[in-house]
Amino acid sequence: MSADWRSCAVCLEELPDHELLTHLSCGGALCHVCLEATSKHYGAAGFQCPVCTAEVNPAEDFVAAPPSTGNKCSKRVLTIPVQFRYDYEDNDGQNKMKLFGHPRMVYLANETQGESLFSAIERFLPFQVPYKIVLTDGQGYLCSRCMYNIHCTGCELVREVEITLQSGDHLTVICEEITQHQLDLAEQVSDHESLKDLRSQDPLTIQDCFHAFTESELLDEHNPWFCPKCQHNQCARKTLTVWRYPDTLVVYLKRFVFHELCSTKLDNKVLFPVNNFDVSGFVSGPTDESMTYDLQSCVCHFGGVNAGHYTAFSKNPSTNQWYYYNDETTTQQDPSDNDSSSVYVLFYQRKAS
Numbered sequence: 001m002s003a004d005w006r007s008c009a010v011c012l013e014e015l016p017d018h019e020l021l022t023h024l025s026c027g028g029a030l031c032h033v034c035l036e037a038t039s040k041h042y043g044a045a046g047f048q049c050p051v052c053t054a055e056v057n058p059a060e061d062f063v064a065a066p067p068s069t070g071n072k073c074s075k076r077v078l079t080i081p082v083q084f085r086y087d088y089e090d091n092d093g094q095n096k097m098k099l100f101g102h103p104r105m106v107y108l109a110n111e112t113q114g115e116s117l118f119s120a121i122e123r124f125l126p127f128q129v130p131y132k133i134v135l136t137d138g139q140g141y142l143c144s145r146c147m148y149n150i151h152c153t154g155c156e157l158v159r160e161v162e163i164t165l166q167s168g169d170h171l172t173v174i175c176e177e178i179t180q181h182q183l184d185l186a187e188q189v190s191d192h193e194s195l196k197d198l199r200s201q202d203p204l205t206i207q208d209c210f211h212a213f214t215e216s217e218l219l220d221e222h223n224p225w226f227c228p229k230c231q232h233n234q235c236a237r238k239t240l241t242v243w244r245y246p247d248t249l250v251v252y253l254k255r256f257v258f259h260e261l262c263s264t265k266l267d268n269k270v271l272f273p274v275n276n277f278d279v280s281g282f283v284s285g286p287t288d289e290s291m292t293y294d295l296q297s298c299v300c301h302f303g304g305v306n307a308g309h310y311t312a313f314s315k316n317p318s319t320n321q322w323y324y325y326n327d328e329t330t331t332q333q334d335p336s337d338n339d340s341s342s343v344y345v346l347f348y349q350r351k352a353s
Contacts, residue, residue, distance in 0.1 A: 009051050010034035013167045021062040026052035033137070033168035035062060036148050059147070076110045082121060082171045083140045084186070086178060097153065099140050101126050101186035106171070114159040121173060126186040129175050133157045136172040144169050203269035203340060206251065210282045214241055243285035249293055249348040256305060263305045269340040272298070277348055293348035298335060300342040313339075
């Protein structure tokens with residue numbers, strides 16, 4: 001970093017001396033953006049220097065340093081927001097400005113050729129129309145370089161010269177010859193194709209889990225099945241089924257998984273029935289016994305992989321009253337859907353057994 005760089009006293013952004021405004025009395029330095037914001041904050045009540053707190057006139061007491069003749073400052077990559085603006089004249093002949101479309105981001109060196117900047121912007125123009133690029137603040141309506149009292153709506157950039165960008169700059173693309181149909185198209189939102197693989201945020205049910213447990217799995221050439229007859233690996237289809245259910249059914253939800261080289265806790269909501277849980281659709285053996293179960297107790301887990309806390313619900317078999325156990329605290333409380341994201345192990349008892 002060159003010795004000619006200093007930090008703005010407000011935002012602490014490191015900038016070359018010639019891009020800062022220095023207070024003549026105390027030597028405090030402010031960038032153009034912070035000086036403008038501070039001026040707006042004090043308004044007509046009197047501007048106070050953020051460094052020495054003296055009341056000053058920003059137009060007279062803050063001056064820009066001349067460009068350094070020493071070593072050239074090193075380049076940096078800046079993240080510059082890009083927005084789109086429609087400048088037009090309304091029915092009363094008044095000039096109007098309207099932001100449209102969706103903001104974008106572009107990564108550029110703080111000193112870049114105009115042709116490179118325009119090429120980067122053209123990659124995500126919403127449509128091919130005549131346009132110009134101006135420097136603005138984050139709102140897109142005023143220049144980020146000029147003093148606010150000038151009411152500049154953006155200093156225009158050109159392709160033919162080298163452009164110096166600052167950390168507070170926003171690039172605003174101004175389009176003047178667009179139709180209402182094009183404006184409507186620019187406002188549309190489309191889902192990325194990767195969202196098709198996104199899991200549903202709707203709560204699961206115990207029945208959904210049983211369906212997933214018993215559905216067939218294809219064993220391809222990367223995970224083949226060894227055939228005991230031909231003594232060779234073969235592609236096959238594997239299906240798990242339950243032949244007969246026990247009187248006491250323990251359902252363990254796989255909330256801790258190993259994914260992408262790390263362990264993680266799944267907090268998906270799983271709705272569970274307290275009474276009349278029917279498993280007749282998930283049995284492959286004889287069904288001469290009752291296939292409905294009532295919940296007797298369940299274990300809940302709160303926390304993550306590295307640390308957590310266990311609680312439990314249990315029903316008194318004599319009174320059929322539910323109790324909630326949390327360390328040394330016991331309260332009368334029924335399990336409900338509010339516990340669906342923390343329930344971990346469920347204990348069901350066959351009815352009439």
